[in-house]
Amino acid sequence: MDAIYLYDKKLVTEEIEIYIKKAISVSDNKAHEYLMKYIGRENLKEYGIQLGAKNTLQRKGNFGDTSIEDQMIYMKKLYSMIEENEKLKSYFINDYGNYMKIDNVTNLHKYGYSNKYFHDVGIFLCDNPYILIILTEHGNGDYEDVIRNISSLIYKYHEGKNK
Numbered sequence: 001m002d003a004i005y006l007y008d009k010k011l012v013t014e015e016i017e018i019y020i021k022k023a024i025s026v027s028d029n030k031a032h033e034y035l036m037k038y039i040g041r042e043n044l045k046e047y048g049i050q051l052g053a054k055n056t057l058q059r060k061g062n063f064g065d066t067s068i069e070d071q072m073i074y075m076k077k078l079y080s081m082i083e084e085n086e087k088l089k090s091y092f093i094n095d096y097g098n099y100m101k102i103d104n105v106t107n108l109h110k111y112g113y114s115n116k117y118f119h120d121v122g123i124f125l126c127d128n129p130y131i132l133i134i135l136t137e138h139g140n141g142d143y144e145d146v147i148r149n150i151s152s153l154i155y156k157y158h159e160g161k162n163k
Helices: 002-008 014-025 029-039 041-051 068-082 086-092 143-161
Strands: 107-114 117-124 130-136
Touching (some): 002 029, 002 041, 041 068, 068 086, 117 143
8 A cells, every 4th residue: 555655645756666666566574664654654544544444554563454345445546546657557567476366367466464364465457357355364374375276266257257
């Protein structure tokens, strides 16, 4: 959400863009921490609330909780921004931890994990674009296969439904 905030508020400088790229494309937590300090925790929290999110930074720390509803809000906001901002879009098109990836389909994604939780969210830019949000605590360290299987099943369903 850091990047969405910064691009939406037109606060991106060359220096900040380096941190945005790292925070998204390789999930660099130090870059996220830097951006949080730059933005201000309360500013980011208020922005999430303005978008309609309910869990943005509701507990202490710089990561917080999330929900499917909140992630859908962020992904819809990102989707509305990518046509005007190819650079932002390019950061989300990466293979780092991208277990959702479907061959020959561009997808924008961001993953994160903490303790037993593993999350991956993405926008699939196929003929009929869709958003996939997977928030799980299942997999026992086998998150890659769990996410890949769910993503593959959803893609097959989505494509079959839209033919």
